[in-house]
Protein backbone atom coordinates (compact mmCIF):
# COMPACT_ATOMS: atom_id res chain seq x y z
CA UNK A 1 0.00 0.00 0.00
CA UNK A 2 1.14 3.55 -0.73
CA UNK A 3 2.95 5.38 2.07
CA UNK A 4 0.77 8.44 1.43
CA UNK A 5 -2.10 6.70 3.27
CA UNK A 6 -1.11 6.82 6.91
CA UNK A 7 -2.52 4.21 9.25
CA UNK A 8 -4.08 5.97 12.19
CA UNK A 9 -7.29 7.28 13.67
CA UNK A 10 -9.43 9.49 11.49
CA UNK A 11 -8.29 13.07 11.75
CA UNK A 12 -11.13 15.53 11.80
CA UNK A 13 -9.84 18.85 10.53
CA UNK A 14 -11.92 21.69 9.12
CA UNK A 15 -12.79 19.45 6.20
CA UNK A 16 -12.87 15.81 7.20
CA UNK A 17 -11.29 13.40 4.82
CA UNK A 18 -8.92 13.85 1.93
CA UNK A 19 -9.07 15.55 -1.44
CA UNK A 20 -8.43 14.03 -4.87
CA UNK A 21 -5.47 11.66 -5.14
CA UNK A 22 -2.30 13.47 -6.19
CA UNK A 23 -0.08 11.83 -8.78
CA UNK A 24 -0.69 8.71 -10.86
CA UNK A 25 -3.60 6.70 -9.45
CA UNK A 26 -2.62 3.38 -7.82
CA UNK A 27 -3.54 0.17 -9.64
CA UNK A 28 -4.55 -1.69 -6.45
CA UNK A 29 -8.16 -2.88 -7.01
CA UNK A 30 -9.07 -1.91 -3.45
CA UNK A 31 -9.03 1.72 -4.53
CA UNK A 32 -12.21 3.30 -5.86
CA UNK A 33 -11.59 5.29 -9.07
CA UNK A 34 -14.30 7.84 -8.20
CA UNK A 35 -12.90 8.48 -4.71
CA UNK A 36 -9.40 8.83 -6.15
CA UNK A 37 -10.75 11.39 -8.58
CA UNK A 38 -13.06 13.35 -6.24
CA UNK A 39 -11.54 12.82 -2.78
CA UNK A 40 -12.80 10.77 0.15
CA UNK A 41 -14.90 12.49 2.85
CA UNK A 42 -16.34 9.35 4.40
CA UNK A 43 -16.26 8.55 8.11
CA UNK A 44 -13.57 5.89 7.79
CA UNK A 45 -10.13 5.52 9.38
CA UNK A 46 -7.28 6.82 7.28
CA UNK A 47 -6.09 3.29 6.51
CA UNK A 48 -9.22 2.88 4.37
CA UNK A 49 -9.04 6.19 2.52
CA UNK A 50 -10.04 5.83 -1.15
CA UNK A 51 -10.93 2.12 -0.67
CA UNK A 52 -14.16 0.73 -2.10
CA UNK A 53 -16.80 -0.21 0.42
CA UNK A 54 -16.41 -3.86 -0.54
CA UNK A 55 -12.66 -3.74 0.09
CA UNK A 56 -13.20 -2.14 3.50
CA UNK A 57 -15.76 -4.78 4.50
CA UNK A 58 -13.45 -7.57 3.32
CA UNK A 59 -10.62 -6.16 5.42
CA UNK A 60 -12.78 -5.74 8.54
CA UNK A 61 -13.95 -9.32 8.03
CA UNK A 62 -10.34 -10.43 8.63
CA UNK A 63 -10.29 -8.43 11.89
CA UNK A 64 -13.71 -9.27 13.35
CA UNK A 65 -13.98 -10.51 16.92
CA UNK A 66 -16.06 -13.52 17.99
CA UNK A 67 -18.34 -11.10 19.84
CA UNK A 68 -22.00 -10.73 18.86
CA UNK A 69 -24.35 -8.03 20.07
CA UNK A 70 -28.12 -8.36 20.24
CA UNK A 71 -30.59 -5.63 21.00
CA UNK A 72 -34.26 -6.21 21.53
CA UNK A 73 -36.38 -3.95 19.37
CA UNK A 74 -39.99 -4.53 20.29
CA UNK A 75 -40.75 -0.87 21.03
CA UNK A 76 -38.42 2.13 20.75
CA UNK A 77 -35.39 1.84 18.46
CA UNK A 78 -33.68 5.05 19.57
CA UNK A 79 -30.44 3.41 20.69
CA UNK A 80 -29.77 0.92 17.91
CA UNK A 81 -27.81 3.36 15.74
CA UNK A 82 -25.43 4.03 18.62
CA UNK A 83 -25.04 0.32 19.26
CA UNK A 84 -24.26 -0.36 15.59
CA UNK A 85 -21.68 2.42 15.41
CA UNK A 86 -19.89 1.19 18.53
CA UNK A 87 -20.05 -2.41 17.32
CA UNK A 88 -18.43 -1.30 14.07
CA UNK A 89 -15.66 0.48 15.99
CA UNK A 90 -14.88 -2.70 17.90
CA UNK A 91 -15.12 -4.96 14.82
CA UNK A 92 -17.93 -6.98 16.35
CA UNK A 93 -18.92 -10.03 14.32
CA UNK A 94 -22.65 -9.26 13.98
CA UNK A 95 -25.28 -6.99 15.47
CA UNK A 96 -28.59 -8.82 15.89
CA UNK A 97 -31.80 -6.82 15.87
CA UNK A 98 -34.54 -8.75 17.64
CA UNK A 99 -38.21 -7.91 17.06
CA UNK A 100 -39.11 -5.08 14.73
CA UNK A 101 -37.02 -5.01 11.59
CA UNK A 102 -37.11 -1.23 11.22
CA UNK A 103 -34.79 1.00 13.20
CA UNK A 104 -33.60 4.58 12.88
CA UNK A 105 -30.23 4.50 11.11
CA UNK A 106 -29.34 8.10 11.89
CA UNK A 107 -27.24 7.38 14.98
CA UNK A 108 -25.25 4.76 13.08
CA UNK A 109 -23.57 7.52 11.04
CA UNK A 110 -23.47 5.14 8.02
CA UNK A 111 -21.37 2.60 9.94
CA UNK A 112 -24.15 0.08 9.25
CA UNK A 113 -22.81 -0.14 5.70
CA UNK A 114 -19.73 -1.91 7.03
CA UNK A 115 -21.29 -3.87 9.88
CA UNK A 116 -22.88 -7.30 9.59
CA UNK A 117 -26.50 -7.01 10.72
CA UNK A 118 -28.98 -9.82 11.20
CA UNK A 119 -32.65 -9.66 12.05
CA UNK A 120 -34.56 -12.15 14.20
CA UNK A 121 -38.34 -12.01 14.59
CA UNK A 122 -38.22 -13.15 18.17
CA UNK A 123 -35.93 -13.69 21.12
CA UNK A 124 -36.47 -17.44 20.62
CA UNK A 125 -35.01 -17.15 17.10
CA UNK A 126 -31.97 -15.30 18.43
CA UNK A 127 -31.43 -17.98 21.09
CA UNK A 128 -31.69 -20.68 18.43
CA UNK A 129 -29.03 -18.91 16.37
CA UNK A 130 -26.76 -18.59 19.41
CA UNK A 131 -27.11 -22.28 20.24
CA UNK A 132 -26.35 -23.30 16.65
CA UNK A 133 -23.23 -21.12 16.61
CA UNK A 134 -22.01 -22.25 20.03
CA UNK A 135 -22.25 -18.75 21.45
CA UNK A 136 -22.59 -18.16 25.17
CA UNK A 137 -25.63 -15.97 25.86
CA UNK A 138 -24.94 -13.11 28.25
CA UNK A 139 -27.81 -10.85 29.29
CA UNK A 140 -26.78 -7.31 30.17
CA UNK A 141 -29.20 -5.63 32.55
CA UNK A 142 -29.32 -4.48 36.14
CA UNK A 143 -31.84 -7.00 37.31
CA UNK A 144 -32.00 -9.15 40.42
CA UNK A 145 -29.39 -11.88 40.40
CA UNK A 146 -27.05 -10.15 37.95
CA UNK A 147 -23.31 -10.24 38.56
CA UNK A 148 -21.18 -7.09 38.43
CA UNK A 149 -19.63 -6.76 34.97
CA UNK A 150 -16.63 -5.29 36.74
CA UNK A 151 -16.01 -8.60 38.52
CA UNK A 152 -16.70 -11.25 35.88
CA UNK A 153 -14.78 -12.38 32.81
CA UNK A 154 -17.03 -12.37 29.76
CA UNK A 155 -16.82 -15.54 27.67
CA UNK A 156 -14.86 -15.13 24.42
CA UNK A 157 -17.44 -16.51 21.99
CA UNK A 158 -20.58 -14.82 23.18
CA UNK A 159 -23.62 -12.75 22.36
CA UNK A 160 -24.34 -9.84 24.68
CA UNK A 161 -28.08 -9.18 24.81
CA UNK A 162 -29.44 -5.73 25.64
CA UNK A 163 -32.99 -4.64 26.46
CA UNK A 164 -34.95 -1.55 25.63
CA UNK A 165 -35.73 1.70 27.37
CA UNK A 166 -38.62 1.13 29.76
CA UNK A 167 -39.14 -2.60 30.01
CA UNK A 168 -35.48 -3.61 29.86
CA UNK A 169 -34.53 -7.10 28.78
CA UNK A 170 -37.35 -9.59 28.11
CA UNK A 171 -37.94 -12.34 30.68
CA UNK A 172 -37.31 -14.86 27.88
CA UNK A 173 -33.80 -13.56 27.16
CA UNK A 174 -33.08 -13.21 30.83
CA UNK A 175 -34.20 -16.76 31.60
CA UNK A 176 -32.14 -18.27 28.78
CA UNK A 177 -28.91 -16.43 29.49
CA UNK A 178 -26.20 -18.45 31.19
CA UNK A 179 -24.88 -15.26 32.72
CA UNK A 180 -26.49 -11.90 33.52
CA UNK A 181 -24.23 -8.96 34.16
CA UNK A 182 -24.92 -5.44 35.40
CA UNK A 183 -22.86 -2.29 35.18
CA UNK A 184 -22.20 -0.79 38.61
CA UNK A 185 -24.04 2.48 39.21
CA UNK A 186 -23.66 4.94 42.06
CA UNK A 187 -26.13 7.78 41.40
CA UNK A 188 -29.91 8.18 41.51
CA UNK A 189 -30.95 6.92 38.09
CA UNK A 190 -32.36 3.40 37.83
CA UNK A 191 -30.41 2.67 34.68
CA UNK A 192 -28.20 4.13 31.97
CA UNK A 193 -28.95 4.51 28.28
CA UNK A 194 -28.90 1.16 26.45
CA UNK A 195 -26.45 2.48 23.85
CA UNK A 196 -24.07 3.60 26.58
CA UNK A 197 -24.47 0.29 28.42
CA UNK A 198 -23.66 -1.57 25.19
CA UNK A 199 -20.49 0.49 24.72
CA UNK A 200 -19.31 -0.23 28.26
CA UNK A 201 -20.00 -3.96 27.96
CA UNK A 202 -18.38 -4.24 24.53
CA UNK A 203 -15.30 -2.53 25.87
CA UNK A 204 -15.18 -4.92 28.82
CA UNK A 205 -15.00 -7.74 26.27
CA UNK A 206 -12.31 -5.87 24.30
CA UNK A 207 -10.17 -5.35 27.40
CA UNK A 208 -10.23 -9.07 28.09
CA UNK A 209 -10.05 -10.68 24.68
CA UNK A 210 -8.86 -8.29 21.95
CA UNK A 211 -5.30 -8.04 20.68
CA UNK A 212 -4.74 -4.35 21.36
CA UNK A 213 -1.63 -4.31 19.15
CA UNK A 214 -4.04 -4.69 16.19
CA UNK A 215 -6.07 -1.59 17.04
CA UNK A 216 -5.71 1.47 14.81
Ligand SMILES: C[S@@+](CC[C@H](N)C(=O)[O-])C[C@H]1O[C@@H](n2cnc3c(N)ncnc32)[C@H](O)[C@@H]1O
Nearest residue numbers: 140141162163164168169182183191192194197
Ligand atom coordinates in the same frame (compact mmCIF):
# COMPACT_ATOMS: atom_id res chain seq x y z
C1 LIG B 1 -32.77 2.03 30.16
S1 LIG B 1 -32.55 0.34 30.50
C2 LIG B 1 -34.19 -0.15 30.98
C3 LIG B 1 -34.58 -0.96 32.10
C4 LIG B 1 -33.92 -1.03 33.42
N1 LIG B 1 -33.73 -2.42 33.81
C5 LIG B 1 -34.73 -0.33 34.54
O1 LIG B 1 -35.05 -1.00 35.51
O2 LIG B 1 -34.99 0.86 34.44
C6 LIG B 1 -32.36 -0.31 28.89
C7 LIG B 1 -31.28 -1.34 28.73
O3 LIG B 1 -30.01 -0.73 28.93
C8 LIG B 1 -29.13 -1.67 29.53
N2 LIG B 1 -28.71 -1.14 30.83
C9 LIG B 1 -29.03 0.05 31.34
N3 LIG B 1 -28.44 0.25 32.53
C10 LIG B 1 -27.72 -0.87 32.78
C11 LIG B 1 -26.86 -1.29 33.87
N4 LIG B 1 -26.61 -0.52 34.92
N5 LIG B 1 -26.30 -2.51 33.77
C12 LIG B 1 -26.50 -3.30 32.71
N6 LIG B 1 -27.31 -2.96 31.67
C13 LIG B 1 -27.90 -1.76 31.71
C14 LIG B 1 -29.89 -2.98 29.66
O4 LIG B 1 -29.64 -3.82 28.53
C15 LIG B 1 -31.34 -2.51 29.68
O5 LIG B 1 -32.24 -3.50 29.28
